[in-house]
Amino acid sequence: MAPLAGIIADPAVAASETWLARRAERERLCLRWQQIEKAAFARHDWPKLNRTQRARHREQLEMDALDDEMDSLDGQNEALLASLPLIAATTYHGICGKLAVAALEACPEDHPELHHLIASILRDYRALNGD
Numbered sequence: 001m002a003p004l005a006g007i008i009a010d011p012a013v014a015a016s017e018t019w020l021a022r023r024a025e026r027e028r029l030c031l032r033w034q035q036i037e038k039a040a041f042a043r044h045d046w047p048k049l050n051r052t053q054r055a056r057h058r059e060q061l062e063m064d065a066l067d068d069e070m071d072s073l074d075g076q077n078e079a080l081l082a083s084l085p086l087i088a089a090t091t092y093h094g095i096c097g098k099l100a101v102a103a104l105e106a107c108p109e110d111h112p113e114l115h116h117l118i119a120s121i122l123r124d125y126r127a128l129n130g131d
Helices: 011-044 051-055 058-086 092-105 112-128
Strands: none
Touching: 011 058, 011 092, 051 058, 058 092, 092 112
């Protein structure tokens, strides 16, 4: 989705952009966590280490810090998601932002039909508005 920043007259734009940015940051942190874990598997034979042994390695400290950051982002986004239905979209961009959040929240693995329906609504709405 194209950045919505700069369309500040619509509170749904700001809320959606915030949610989407946090989600992107969480995905970045998750990828970093996976890289660290992969390296720990190679360097330390990670699967054979118990919790105490893993705690002695910097990789575990980094992974724990990343977990904390991801948990924080998840909590912030859960709160924002709960308030998003109460925020009235006043522009096309606000509606698209809310739809983008809804499409991502309707996990394609858990709710494929719902995800595809929301994504198709967003696509159709953009097409009607020339985006």
